[in-house]
Amino acid sequence: MSAWDQAAARLTAGDATLVSVWGEPGRAHLALLDDAMRVTSMDCPNGRFPSIGRVHPAAIRLERAMRDLHGLDPIGLPDTRPWLIHGAAPTDYPFLPVQGENLHQVPVGPVHAGVIEPGHFRFTCDGETVVRLEQRFGYVHKGIDALMAGAEIGAAARVSGRLSGDSTVAYAIAFARAVEQALAMEIPPRAVWLRGLMAELERLANHFGDIGAICNDASFSIMLAHCAMLRERVLRASADCFGHRLMMDCVIPGGVAVDPTDCSALRTLVPEVRAAFRRLVELYDGAASLADRTVGTGIVRSELATRFGAGGYVGRASGRDFDARRFPGYAPYDALSFDVPVLTAGDVDARVWIRIKETEQSLDLVEQILDRLSPGPARIALPSGSGEGLAMVEGFRGDIFAWVRIENGRVSRSHLRDPSWFQWPLLEAAIEGNIVADFPLCNKSFNCSYSGHDV
Amino acid sequence: MLRTLLQGLRPPVTEPAPPADPELSALAAQLDIAARRRLGRSLSIREVDAGSCNGCELEIHALNNPFYDLERFGLRFVASPRHADVLLVTGPVSRNMRQALERTYAATPGPKWVVAVGDCAAGCGVFAGSPACVGAVDKVVPVDLTIRGCPPTPMQLLRGLLALLLSP
Ligand code: SF4
Numbered sequence: 212m213s214a215w216d217q218a219a220a221r222l223t224a225g226d227a228t229l230v231s232v233w234g235e236p237g238r239a240h241l242a243l244l245d246d247a248m249r250v251t252s253m254d255c256p257n258g259r260f261p262s263i264g265r266v267h268p269a270a271i272r273l274e275r276a277m278r279d280l281h282g283l284d285p286i287g288l289p290d291t292r293p294w295l296i297h298g299a300a301p302t303d304y305p306f307l308p309v310q311g312e313n314l315h316q317v318p319v320g321p322v323h324a325g326v327i328e329p330g331h332f333r334f335t336c337d338g339e340t341v342v343r344l345e346q347r348f349g350y351v352h353k354g355i356d357a358l359m360a361g362a363e364i365g366a367a368a369r370v371s372g373r374l375s376g377d378s379t380v381a382y383a384i385a386f387a388r389a390v391e392q393a394l395a396m397e398i399p400p401r402a403v404w405l406r407g408l409m410a411e412l413e414r415l416a417n418h419f420g421d422i423g424a425i426c427n428d429a430s431f432s433i434m435l436a437h438c439a440m441l442r443e444r445v446l447r448a449s450a451d452c453f454g455h456r457l458m459m460d461c462v463i464p465g466g467v468a469v470d471p472t473d474c475s476a477l478r479t480l481v482p483e484v485r486a487a488f489r490r491l492v493e494l495y496d497g498a499a500s501l502a503d504r505t506v507g508t509g510i511v512r513s514e515l516a517t518r519f520g521a522g523g524y525v526g527r528a529s530g531r532d533f534d535a536r537r538f539p540g541y542a543p544y545d546a547l548s549f550d551v552p553v554l555t556a557g558d559v560d561a562r563v564w565i566r567i568k569e570t571e572q573s574l575d576l577v578e579q580i581l582d583r584l585s586p587g588p589a590r591i592a593l594p595s596g597s598g599e600g601l602a603m604v605e606g607f608r609g610d611i612f613a614w615v616r617i618e619n620g621r622v623s624r625s626h627l628r629d630p631s632w633f634q635w636p637l638l639e640a641a642i643e644g645n646i647v648a649d650f651p652l653c654n655k656s657f658n659c660s661y662s663g664h665d666v
Numbered sequence: 667m668l669r670t671l672l673q674g675l676r677p678p679v680t681e682p683a684p685p686a687d688p689e690l691s692a693l694a695a696q697l698d699i700a701a702r703r704r705l706g707r708s709l710s711i712r713e714v715d716a717g718s719c720n721g722c723e724l725e726i727h728a729l730n731n732p733f734y735d736l737e738r739f740g741l742r743f744v745a746s747p748r749h750a751d752v753l754l755v756t757g758p759v760s761r762n763m764r765q766a767l768e769r770t771y772a773a774t775p776g777p778k779w780v781v782a783v784g785d786c787a788a789g790c791g792v793f794a795g796s797p798a799c800v801g802a803v804d805k806v807v808p809v810d811l812t813i814r815g816c817p818p819t820p821m822q823l824l825r826g827l828l829a830l831l832l833s834p
Contacts, residue, residue: 296798297762321766324745326713326726329763350762351717354798369792376721376817420724439731440679446728456819457721662719665762 215261218243218251222267228520228533230603231612231628232263232270234277235360239285240626242612244520248539248603250614255283262288269519269633276666280356295349295665306345309335314342317647321350325651328661332650339646344639348665355666359625364390364464364593367622371613372459374627375663380406380413381606382627382663383462385613388541389625390464392600393617394593401587402466407543408477408580409449409458409467410604411573415484416445417607418566418573421658425563426495428652429504437491441484451476466590474581485574492567505560509641509653513555521637522630523609524569525657527553528561535605547579557641559656595620606630608660629663680735684825691829705751705777707831708740712750712774716767716806717757717799722784722817726754734820741827747774752830756783758790758799759806771807779810781826788812 212220218241221227230242239260241251253260262285264271274285275294292305309316314335321329331347355374359367371386372379384406391398423438446456452471453461461469495501511521516529526533534551536544552568554561601614609630616624638657642650713726729736736742744750747770759767771780782803785791789802803809813826 301762301765321763322714322747322770326723326743328715328718328720328723329766350766351715351757351760352762352798353717353719353758353760353793354796357798358793358796366792373719373721373792376719377724379719379721420727436732439728440733443728443731443733457724457817459721459816660720665760 213253214251215239215241215253218249219261219263219266221245222263222270225518229263229267229269229633230520231614231626231632232273232277233614233626233628234281234283235624236281239277239283240614242601242614244539244603248601250601258282259284259286261286264288264290269636272636273628273632293349295352297349304347306333306347309343311337311342313337330661334642334647334650336647339648341642341645341647341650344642344650346635346639348635348661350665351662352665353662355627356625359622362622364617364620364622367615367625368463369460371625371627372462374666375608375629375660376457376459377417377660378413378606378608378611378629378663379457379459380409380462381604381611382613383460384410385602385604385611386615386625386627387462387464388602388604389600389613389615390593390617392602393598393615394596394600395598396465396591396594398466399588399591401470401585402589403542404580404584405467405470405589406462407547408474408577408584409453409461410606411576411580412445412449412477413458414573414607415570415577416442416449418570419445419488421655422491422495422563422566422570424658425505425559425652425655426501428655429501431498431501434491434495437487441487441491444480444484448476448480463590465593466588468590470589474584477577477581481574481577485571488570488574495563495567502560504649504652505563505656506556506558508559508649509638509645509656511557511637511641513557515637515640516557519633519637521609521633522605523607523634524562524565525609525634525637527551528565529557530555533610535603535610539603541602541604543580543583546583547576549576559652562656593620608658609634627663627666629660629666631659631661631664634659635664679732680738681733683739683828684821686832687825687829691832706740709751709827709831710742710744710749711752711754711827712744712747712770713754713756714747714767714770715756716763716787716803717760717793718784718786719757722756722786725817725820725823726756726783728820729823731820734824736824736827739828739831741831747771750774751778752827753778753780753807754783755780755803755807755809756787758786758793758796759801759803760799762798764800764806767803767806779830780807781830782809782812783823783826784818785814785816788814791816 426434
């Protein structure tokens with residue numbers, strides 16, 4: 212049995228979790244996680260390789276993307292429709308056939324009603340109840356793999372920070388750590404702490420935004436007003452320290468690009484935000500009309516979350532006890548203390564509660580990091596060289612995986628896998644049996660990235 | 667409980683409008699004055715993500731938070747292009763969104779304006795040269811005003827939109 216087939220067998224048996232499967236012309240790669248993260252690569256000069264999706268459904272969309280992007284042919288892939296490249300006639304897409312009595316279809320998107328990213332959702336309904344949802348994505352496909360191949364490292368880092376704007380810090384850290392591993396270099400301790408600080412600020416801003424937006428989709432708009440203010444406060448304090456509200460381009464391979472002289476804005480921010488947030492949590496907990504919408508809505512079964520290796524609040528609300536900060540783990544989190552909340556209900560309410568608890572943890576983490584931050588250099592120059600590196604980083608949405616190959620100071624190939632790849636398919640399952648009107652609420656509770664997924 | 671929360675919004679946290687940007691105002695002044703008069707000081711905006719990284723959307727969202735409170739200026743986001751006067755377009759236009767953007771533009775009744783938001787919409791930003799992108803927004807639909815930034819801050823967005831609304 213080849214190493215590739217052995218890896219596939221481990222996935223089928225549930226002995227390992229799929230991290231990603233990706234390609235380049237003539238070569239396929241597979242990353243798994245068991246007691247460590249391992250990459251298996253396979254030369255496929257004629258483009259063909261045994262499909263992982265054939266035995267492990269979580270890989271199907273990734274393999275459809277490999278066909279589109281690199282012309283690879285996964286043998287036995289159950290679904291060979293194009294995924295990321297829509298071609299000349301984007302409206303000609305063979306949606307899966309649906310049969311049954313009294314069914315009607317509701318097509319939604321790519322342009323949606325709100326200020327959100329584009330994607331297409333095709334609902335098949337029986338009356339008000341959704342019996343099946345089929346997603347179609349790729350609308351914001353920007354050719355990231357092609358842009359990165361051959362790029363100078365600094366330029367590639369700027370592209371990585373724009374895979375999904377809401378996770379710009381997490382992506383920049385993932386890419387930087389992969390590059391640093393490829394070049395076998397260590398960054399100064401201050402850079403590590405500052406990266407952790409930015410990552411937690413990003414998590415806070417996004418969780419505040421999400422909690423408000425989820426409640427708003429259940430017509431509880433006062434939460435949106437309050438949470439949006441907390442989010443704005445975090446963004447302003449981030450801009451005070453790092454010069455950019457989303458901290459774009461602040462993390463670079465070799466350290467951080469911005470070394471704040473004054474973090475006092477954060478010192479005052481944390482206690483204020485913590486007190487304000489506590490009152491909002493009480494409100495969320497006590498509003499029966501809100502609970503009526505969120506409890507029992509959009510349930511993701513725990514087996515499914517585990518099989519798909521769904522990360523972030525989607526996995527942790529469905530009993531999957533995984534957080535990349537703890538395992539595989541990376542600095543500075545090995546030197547910090549924090550809890551990883553896990554719930555089992557798997558509904559919209561559980562996904563809100565995971566965010567609430569993580570917000571509390573992140574506020575503590577910001578203070579812990581500020582206490583530890585000591586002066587020193589915050590970046591070092593990159594050595595020239597070649598090599599391969601990989602990294603996993605816990606963004607607010609879940610684990611981001613980065614793989615890169617550097618040749619003589621340039622990126623020869625790279626792969627960035629958004630957590631949404633393993634969350635979007637679960638949304639199709641979660642909405643089944645719910646009413647169409649609850650879809651925005653379920654969707655918001657997932658808040659998957661379109662851009663990060665469409666690469 | 668509810669009382670504490672409502673108190674939290676008082677006194678108003680909303681901040682004053684940003685000072686006008688002469689460059690943007692001059693640009694906006696060249697737009698069709700007669701059409702703008704007809705619409706008065708109120709514009710309905712339809713946002714279209716034509717390939718963005720979602721960073722621009724985050725800051726456009728922020729315009730609705732109590733600090734910026736966009737609606738006090740008579741500007742509001744609407745759910746359909748058929749209700750819109752302004753299309754706010756973000757992102758380098760991806761090949762896969764080109765047709766949707768053209769259709770959204772066609773579905774918007776005149777008089778209408780297109781505002782390109784962000785460095786990507788203005789000139790593809792870091793995605794310039796990608797085979798999967800068609801180009802800046804003006805490669806696909808006519809653009810009346812450009813607001814740069816990666817992403818533009820809510821204040822920069824507000825300044826641009828107010829220029830559209832208030833210049834003579
Ligand atoms: S301008 Fe910047 S924030 Fe806006 S879509 Fe482009 S990369 Fe993202």
